[in-house]
Amino acid sequence: PFEVLRRIIEFMLILSFAWGLIKTLDVVQDLIQRYYQLESGDNLRARKLFTQLQFVKRVAVGLIGFLAVGLVLMSFATVRRLGTGLLTSAGIASVIVGFAAQRSISNLLAGFQLAFTQPIRLDDVLVVEGEWGRVEEITFTxxxxxxxxxxxxxxxxxYFIEKPFQNWTRSSARLMGTxxxxADYNVPxxxxxxxxxxxxxxxxxxxxxxxxLQVTDSKERTVELRCLMSAANASxxxxxxxxxREHMVAFMQANYPESLPRTRALLQDEETGKNTLVGIK
Known part of the structure; x- marks a missing residue:
């Protein structure tokens, strides 16, 4: 009975210590998140830090859990003998496991690369596969x-290692847009x-x-006007x-309706032979 009780207490101590370490990581993460706010306008430094922090925390939690479970299992003599037998065939097993899990391993290595070279970060604005969105979560895979x-x-x-994508907040959130x-050729x-x-x-x-505002193109019926402007972020x-766009169209309708796009036609009177130029909106 005393041996069973000793084992139970030993397991509880190991698991409690592991749980305490994981919760300590959560507290550290919360303290950092309180100091650095992602909601601020200029959050480049915070996004860099949170991206690395998220990945490092997950690695640390995985290692703590693995070591805790390992210590619990190694306290059994049967498991220790099994582990010794496995070590003798570790070379062959590592080759087989490595071949079977090469996609997972490559994703894990890509995760390390993303965390520390940071082509993308948390809260970055990306255009991927024709979709506009923000990075919400980065996991191991x-x-x-x-x-x-x-x-x-x-x-x-x-995907982010092998394929091109657009990152609109790589160094700054500021952008220009058009x-x-x-309009007709007579537009002022x-x-x-x-x-x-x-x-x-x-x-x-x-x-x-x-x-x-510039005239960037002229076609057979209209001219193209480009309104160029800038803002603090994509939204x-x-x-x-x-x-x-809305107010410039309304301005043209109210003040220069004759400058809206129209099609011109030359009509000839069959009796007099006189030509008349008309515009059709």
């Missing part, structure tokens, strides 16, 4: 993207340029870095582009 419409895109870690307008470009500047000055989403830029 996969990355979860929170897509803008609240879907989740799950990708293996190797809104295109198509300078008046539209002045209106664009006025609109951006009244909108708090504009970060006051870039404001430009603000999307809303700002929609705002500019």
């Amino acid at each position: 996969y990355v979860v993207l929170n897509i803008w419409d609240e879907r989740r895109l799950v990708l293996p870690l190797n 809104a295109f307008l198509y 470009v300078e008046a539209l340029r002045t209106e664009l500047h006025r609109l951006l000055e009244t909108n708090p989403l504009w970060d006051q870095r870039v404001c430009a 603000a830029l999307f809303d700002l582009r929609c705002f500019v």
Whole structure:
């Protein structure tokens, strides 16, 4: 009875110590998260730290759990003898296991590479497979993207090592964006340029870095106008582009309706032979 009680107490001490170490890691993570806020505007340093912290914590928890279970099992003589027998065939077994788990091992190595070289970080804005989203979670084997419409895109870690993707927050969250307008050749470009500047000055989403309107193309019926602007982050830029597009179209409708795209036709009177130029909206 005393031997059984001793074993139970020994197991409980080992497991309690392991549990205490894991909870200590949770406390350290919480303290760091309180000091560094991901919700702040300039969170590049926090995203770097949290990406490494998340991966290192998971490795540490895995090692603690493995060692705790190992210590418990090795306290049994039968398990120790079995372990000695396994060591004699460890060479062959390691080759077989390594071949069978090569995908898992490559993902684990990719995880280390992502954690410390950091082509992506937590809360990064990515465009992957034509989808726009934020990095929500990085595990040992996969990355979860929170897509803008609240879907989740799950990708293996190797994807970010082997394939190209867009990272909109690699060094800064600031971005430039465009809104295109198509108008008739008689459009007053300078008046539209002045209106664009006025609109951006009244909108708090504009970060006051870039404001430009240029004729970027001319087609057989219309000219292409590009409104170029900048914002502090991708979400603000999307809303700002929609705002500019809506108000510039309304400005043209109210003040220069004759500059909206139209099709011109040349009509000839059969009796007089006189030509008449007409515009069809």
